[in-house]
Amino acid sequence: MAARFRMSDLGALSYYLGIKVKQGKEALLLGQSTYASKLLEWSGMAECKPCLTPMEERLKLTKASTMAKVDATLYRSIIGDLCYLVHMRPDIAFVVGYISRFIEDHWAAVKRLLRYVTVDQVIVFPKTSGSGMRLTVFSDVDMAGDIDGQWSTSGVLVFLGSAPI
Structure with missing residues (x-):
């Protein structure tokens, strides 16, 4: 006996795979503010002071760092979450790629990027021709x-x- 499936109208798309969708008459807005907020909570940076740039100017990181190492699993997990956030935040793509080259040496650079992520941004697609x-x-x-x-x-x-x- 063949299975029967029912389709139902769930209305306009509002949230999909961590991406918030707002559909207005003039534009379509896409953002990941909820995902970013959950990432900040999980990393213990929910109450951090925001910064205006994702990375210090002229920052040069090296594998021969003298900084104290952090938990490699935590570091890599946060980098992975930031990689997903890049889909709606191309402004952080370079920094995420740069800090992902290192295993766990540059926690300060990761924290700086997380402080920048607190700045809520959306991508706007105008609907008007x-x-x-x-x-x-x-x-x-x-x-x-x-x-x-x-x-x-x-x-x-x-x-x-x-x-x-």
Whole structure:
């Protein structure tokens, strides 16, 4: 006997895989503020003071760190959670990639990034046609900036928006 499945209308999508969805007349907004809040609670940083940048300027990390090591499992778990957060927060992609190169040496850099994550951000997709959307792309490279292996780092930043940058 074949199984029967019923489909039901659950209404407009509002939350999916940790991504909050707000559908308005003018725009669609996507964000992960709930996921970020849970990450901050789990890491013990829920009451931290926010910062405006995800990483210290000109920060150079090395594998030969003299900092006290933290629990490697905790460090890696938080890095994994931050990797998932990158889907809606491309502003933290570089820092997450950079600190994920190290096992457990740079807890201060991770905590700095978690303090930055407290700043709630969303991605906005306008629904109106002819909105004058503009694509702007920037690229940069750090030639041989890695202290340990003299590797170069490159990055690309893409903006899609209606206002000129």
